Amino acid sequence: MAAKNVKTRNATQTQLKLGLQTAATPSSEPPSPAKFPLGQANPDIEALKVELLASLRNDIADIFKKELQDTLGDALSTIKFDLQAVK
Helix, strand or coil: CEEEEEECCCCEEEEEECCCCCCCCCCCCCCCCCCCCCCCCCHHHHHHHHHHHHHHHHHHHHHHHHHHHHHHHHHHHHHHHHHHHHC
């Protein structure tokens, strides 16, 4: 295989030209999981995706809630202080 550097807008990419190979070369990639028919996924992967998404949703909701409480709490404290100063 011959590598060729190609300059794009923001990066230099390496393109490989495939030549005829007489023997299969070992790959550094792990073997792929069993193939499932199109439209079907491994149930374990789907369960993991659902669990991760649910966890991320909870984490994001907690972060938004905390930030809103911090922001609104500061604003309310400022308003209370201003009202007491006016009295």
